Amino acid sequence: MNELKSDLSVVGKRIPKLDASLKAMGRAEYIQDIKLPGMVYGKILYSSYAHANIIKIDTSKAVALPGVHAVLTGEDIPGKMKMGFYKDNPPIKKGKVCSFRDEVAAVAAKSPEIARKALSLIEIEYEELEGIFDPEKAMKKDSPLVHEKNKTNILKLPWKLHYGDVEKAGEKAAFTVEDRFSTTWVTHCCLGTSGAVALFDANDNLTIYTNTQIPSLAQKDFLEALKAMGLENKRARVIKPVIGGGFGSKLDTYAYEHIAILLAHKCRKPVKLTFDRQEEFKATSTRQPAIIDIRQGCDKNGKLLFRDIKMILDNGAYTSWGATTPSVMMMPVTSLYRVKNVRYSAKCVYTNNTYSQAMRGYGNPQATFAIESSMDMLAEKAGIDPIEFRRINRNHPGDVTPQKFKITTCGLDLCLDTVEKELKENNIKQKGVGIGIASLIHVGGGARIYKSDGCGAILKMDDYGKVDIFTGGTDMGQGLDNITAQIVAEELGLFAEDINVVHTDTDVCPWDVGAHASRSTFVAGNAALGAAKKVKEKLLEFGSKILDADPGDLVLRDRLIFVPGDNEKKMAIDKLLRKAHFSPGGTMLMADFFYDPDNENLGKEFKGNMSMTYTFGVHGVRVKVDVETGKVEVLEYVAAHDVGRAINPLLLEGQVYGGVVMGLGYALTEEVVHKKGKNMNANFRDYKLFTAKDAIKIKAPVLETPDKDGPFGAKGIGEPGCVPTAPAIANAIYDAVGVRIYDLPITPEKVLAALKEKNN
Amino acid sequence: MATNISFILNGDEISYEVKDHWTLLHLLREKMGLIGTKEGCGNGECGACTVIVDKLAINSCLYLAVEADGKTIETIEGLASSDGTLHPVQQSFVDNGGIQCGFCSPGMIMSSKALLDENPGADYEQIKHALAGNICRCTGYVQILESVEAARDMGGQK
Numbered sequence: 001m002n003e004l005k006s007d008l009s010v011v012g013k014r015i016p017k018l019d020a021s022l023k024a025m026g027r028a029e030y031i032q033d034i035k036l037p038g039m040v041y042g043k044i045l046y047s048s049y050a051h052a053n054i055i056k057i058d059t060s061k062a063v064a065l066p067g068v069h070a071v072l073t074g075e076d077i078p079g080k081m082k083m084g085f086y087k088d089n090p091p092i093k094k095g096k097v098c099s100f101r102d103e104v105a106a107v108a109a110k111s112p113e114i115a116r117k118a119l120s121l122i123e124i125e126y127e128e129l130e131g132i133f134d135p136e137k138a139m140k141k142d143s144p145l146v147h148e149k150n151k152t153n154i155l156k157l158p159w160k161l162h163y164g165d166v167e168k169a170g171e172k173a174a175f176t177v178e179d180r181f182s183t184t185w186v187t188h189c190c191l192g193t194s195g196a197v198a199l200f201d202a203n204d205n206l207t208i209y210t211n212t213q214i215p216s217l218a219q220k221d222f223l224e225a226l227k228a229m230g231l232e233n234k235r236a237r238v239i240k241p242v243i244g245g246g247f248g249s250k251l252d253t254y255a256y257e258h259i260a261i262l263l264a265h266k267c268r269k270p271v272k273l274t275f276d277r278q279e280e281f282k283a284t285s286t287r288q289p290a291i292i293d294i295r296q297g298c299d300k301n302g303k304l305l306f307r308d309i310k311m312i313l314d315n316g317a318y319t320s321w322g323a324t325t326p327s328v329m330m331m332p333v334t335s336l337y338r339v340k341n342v343r344y345s346a347k348c349v350y351t352n353n354t355y356s357q358a359m360r361g362y363g364n365p366q367a368t369f370a371i372e373s374s375m376d377m378l379a380e381k382a383g384i385d386p387i388e389f390r391r392i393n394r395n396h397p398g399d400v401t402p403q404k405f406k407i408t409t410c411g412l413d414l415c416l417d418t419v420e421k422e423l424k425e426n427n428i429k430q431k432g433v434g435i436g437i438a439s440l441i442h443v444g445g446g447a448r449i450y451k452s453d454g455c456g457a458i459l460k461m462d463d464y465g466k467v468d469i470f471t472g473g474t475d476m477g478q479g480l481d482n483i484t485a486q487i488v489a490e491e492l493g494l495f496a497e498d499i500n501v502v503h504t505d506t507d508v509c510p511w512d513v514g515a516h517a518s519r520s521t522f523v524a525g526n527a528a529l530g531a532a533k534k535v536k537e538k539l540l541e542f543g544s545k546i547l548d549a550d551p552g553d554l555v556l557r558d559r560l561i562f563v564p565g566d567n568e569k570k571m572a573i574d575k576l577l578r579k580a581h582f583s584p585g586g587t588m589l590m591a592d593f594f595y596d597p598d599n600e601n602l603g604k605e606f607k608g609n610m611s612m613t614y615t616f617g618v619h620g621v622r623v624k625v626d627v628e629t630g631k632v633e634v635l636e637y638v639a640a641h642d643v644g645r646a647i648n649p650l651l652l653e654g655q656v657y658g659g660v661v662m663g664l665g666y667a668l669t670e671e672v673v674h675k676k677g678k679n680m681n682a683n684f685r686d687y688k689l690f691t692a693k694d695a696i697k698i699k700a701p702v703l704e705t706p707d708k709d710g711p712f713g714a715k716g717i718g719e720p721g722c723v724p725t726a727p728a729i730a731n732a733i734y735d736a737v738g739v740r741i742y743d744l745p746i747t748p749e750k751v752l753a754a755l756k757e758k759n760n
Numbered sequence: 761m762a763t764n765i766s767f768i769l770n771g772d773e774i775s776y777e778v779k780d781h782w783t784l785l786h787l788l789r790e791k792m793g794l795i796g797t798k799e800g801c802g803n804g805e806c807g808a809c810t811v812i813v814d815k816l817a818i819n820s821c822l823y824l825a826v827e828a829d830g831k832t833i834e835t836i837e838g839l840a841s842s843d844g845t846l847h848p849v850q851q852s853f854v855d856n857g858g859i860q861c862g863f864c865s866p867g868m869i870m871s872s873k874a875l876l877d878e879n880p881g882a883d884y885e886q887i888k889h890a891l892a893g894n895i896c897r898c899t900g901y902v903q904i905l906e907s908v909e910a911a912r913d914m915g916g917q918k
């Protein structure tokens with residue numbers, strides 16, 4: 001374990017977000033704010049049915065409408081232009097629609113109003129087909145098929161593992177529990193809706209402004225799109241405006257981006273295509289809903305002997321990253337607590353519902369809901385206090401889990417102690433009041449999903465002691481700009497405001513696999529640190545000549561280079577830089593660095609050390625349940641996280657608070673209501689987010705367990721805050737009134753129904 | 761139909777010919793280029809478009825531009841001093857982590873300013889009530905509420 005260095009001047013400080021002033025003044029430019037000369041407006045027409053053949057499309061009236069510049073249908077889409085992880089999704093459908101969010105036509109027009117009018121003039125004749133909306137029914141042989149050519153609705157994905165011997169361990173178990181849990185669709189609700197502006201130059205090179213968490217991979221997708229359009233060897237430049245929230249929603253490229261590209265190419269004008277709120281609800285992807293069967297058993301002393309989990313995931317009509325969430329669900333399944341015998345399988349099933357995508361936690365919230373609810377049930381059966389039960393089974397530093405994850409630092413014990421102390425301090429048992437806890441494991445040191453888990457950084461210093469750092473990483477509000485700036489400033493003896501972090505443009509920024517898996521602080525942070533170290537070495541070498549000192553004796557701090565205790569050997573860093581540039585045989589203070597962590601792809605049987613380090617946390621909650629109404633009130637919330645090192649505690653706490661409240665919505669209020677595939681609540685009145693009125697005070701103790709590989713010891717913290725919230729709440733409700741809720745969200749109706757059943 | 765209206769916008773007298781169906785949000789963003797006021801939903805549900813009209817925080821997406829005639833309007837662009845000094849509420853949001861992605865921030869700050877102008881001693885519950893119409897997905901409101909309390913404690917109004 002690293003010792004916490006205490007003499008740091010920038011890292012560890014509560015420095016406000018570097019772009020906060022710009023945002024506070026209303027001067028940050030989001031995709032909605034971009035206007036280009038000659039720009040026209042794109043709009044998409046969606047299917048009127050969940051499942052239907054398209055018999056005829058007549059666009060002639062739309063084409064004839066004055067002010068319309070381009071109209072597209074599925075016939076205009078190049079055959080090879082497909083989206084998603086499975087490449088089963090063309091940007092506009094032809095022949096058949098498989099969900100209400102299927103794109104059937106698009107227009108570009110002089111104004112949004114004309115574009116809307118043009119959509120209303122497109123006439124489509126459909127032949128409705130029987131739809132399938134329940135994944136379990138969709139698995140049956142006689143089910144209607146979403147994609148006939150597959151001959152089944154079950155996706156051919158390999159999600160299956162068995163370590164040890166679950167059957168044998170089951171025979172030895174003194175106590176066993178077996179239950180079914182389920183979760184539903186929830187959505188990101190980024191305040192800034194989706195959108196893109198696409199334009200081509202005179203040589204058919206594409207520039208696209210788009211909200212994306214994956215600039216480099218999006219560039220690849222767009223280059224493939226250009227190729228499919230017959231535009232070989234062209235350039236695709238991806239520019240990110242300020243992003244109004246990500247949470248995983250922008251980890252894929254979407255129909256609206258491809259359609260903007262096609263429209264821009266067809267009408268040779270910049271095309272802006274932004275979603276309104278209703279469209280954002282209906283046509284963006286949700287978190288993956290899951291049906292989870294779980295069986296766990298322990299010996300008479302409470303030692304976990306086995307865990308056996310089967311899942312069915314509603315894939316929706318097309319395949320984006322939602323279908324790969326089992327690869328992350330495996331992490332809590334195999335590695336949350338010590339358990340040697342583990343079996344897991346997941347089936348992803350096509351239905352005529354909306355398709356899912358990545359959302360904060362990437363499968364972990366669903367899996368942890370089932371595991372941590374079940375842990376409490378098993379503890380009760382074994383007659384052991386739930387916190388003690390977790391302590392018995394907790395992970396330890398140095399453990400290698402059955403999936404071959406190498407646990408380096410692990411603050412789970414610290415988190416359990418902290419939460420227990422907080423919750424039990426004033427625990428006077430009152431009627432209808434109860435406490436619950438749940439733990440989490442998540443990747444904290446990158447995640448090798450692709451062949452590379454790398455990120456590049458280019459750093460240059462100017463004559464005035466200022467730094468520009470070009471990073472592959474993405475800031476979408478979570479604060480990577482600060483993390484980068486604070487790391488670089490610390491290393492180069494500058495202030496955070498001396499560092500300009502550029503992460504917006506693939507023409508100047510290096511490569512990165514994207515802002516996912518809570519990897520940016522760790523991976524992009526290490527890339528920035530690597531570049532800063534190289535420049536530091538040059539600075540010290542040059543400084544040693546000018547100041548006539550040994551490089552090893554020189555210190556960079558507070559914008560100065562000096563030998564401590566020697567007032568003669570001291571110079572402002574900017575002055576030194578001017579000397580570097582303005583000397584005969586001068587040199588540039590520039591460096592690049594590519595950091596690719598030494599983690600492993602999941603190999604045979606899904607084994608491999610996916611992340612350089614893992615992060616742990618425990619949430620504890622005290623709730624009050626109104627037995628008359630079923631309403632659950634959160635009285636107290638403690639979210640203890642093992643963070644490695646807090647580069648910026650102000651921002652870190654912001655990630656935890658935001659995660660917890662997103663988790664509370666998942667636990668209690670949020671649900672995209674679908675009726676036969678149709679979204680019934682595409683607005684903020686009916687999709688129940690927590691508001692300021694529902695806000696609670698959250699304690700977020702930051703427990704530092706410096707990791708040897710993290711930049712200054714840091715681990716990732718973007719996702720963990722929302723992972724264990726739902727089971728902590730479910731466990732607290734059980735403690736309060738003795739009913740167990742198995743299905744999210746835990747609405748008052750479900751609590752009341754359970755109370756009624758219990759009392760009968 | 762178009763109507764000529766006059767109003768005070770961030771201290772300046774403005775005359776504008778507006779179409780009757782335009783919202784104030786449309787006038788501000790699309791016609792006058794004041795992009796600081798955001799559209800998050802267009803239905804009066806999220807508060808991203810909050811501006812202050814005659815001291816009241818309103819959703820500019822539900823407010824017709826013609827109604828602005830004779831009114832005094834403040835938008836996020838008018839809060840900072842001409843020398844660039846942020847308004848205490850803006851500064852407090854910056855300092856206390858009240859801003860992450862920032863899309864809700866202009867509306868959130870305008871609602872907070874309207875509250876503190878009217879009730880400089882607003883307590884925690886009153887602040888929560890005043891911000892109930894402004895949705896934030898990033899912060900969980902914790903640091904936003906802390907920001908408003910800190911602004912109040914500094915004497916938030918100007």
